[in-house]
Amino acid sequence: MTQLDIQPHVLETLGWDSVKKLLDERVLSVPGKSLASKIRPLSIDDAKRSLSLTSELKNAMIEGASPEVTGLAFCAAPARRASKGSVMSQSEILAVRSTLICSTRMVDFFSSRETTMP
Numbered sequence: 001m002t003q004l005d006i007q008p009h010v011l012e013t014l015g016w017d018s019v020k021k022l023l024d025e026r027v028l029s030v031p032g033k034s035l036a037s038k039i040r041p042l043s044i045d046d047a048k049r050s051l052s053l054t055s056e057l058k059n060a061m062i063e064g065a066s067p068e069v070t071g072l073a074f075c076a077a078p079a080r081r082a083s084k085g086s087v088m089s090q091s092e093i094l095a096v097r098s099t100l101i102c103s104t105r106m107v108d109f110f111s112s113r114e115t116t117m118p
Contacts, residue, residue, distance in 0.1 A: 071101055074099070
């Protein structure tokens with residue numbers, strides 16, 4: 001997505017600080033807070049593309065289809081430690097396993113809907 005170079009007065013006009021504050025209040029996870037702190041307004045084309053993707057998933061959910069996300073866990077910290085030679089605990093390994101299973105279900109969900117969700 002295109003990163004816009006937006007002048008501070010434009011962000012002020014948009015009320016961007018208020019938007020970010022509302023977002024910060026709703027985000028619960030540490031990774032989510034990190035991503036939310038980096039959010040910037042999109043270009044018009046990118047905004048339209050994002051809205052289109054959101055609409056596709058919303059329509060699928062209205063029709064009763066939604067990706068199964070049970071078991072999804074944030075595994076970056078243990079994976080980072082393991083990549084440096086550390087050993088994961090049994091619970092960390094099980095969290096990675098659950099996340100991989102969830103990821104496979106999501107790939108299957110979207111692959112089976114390639115024609116309706118390009």
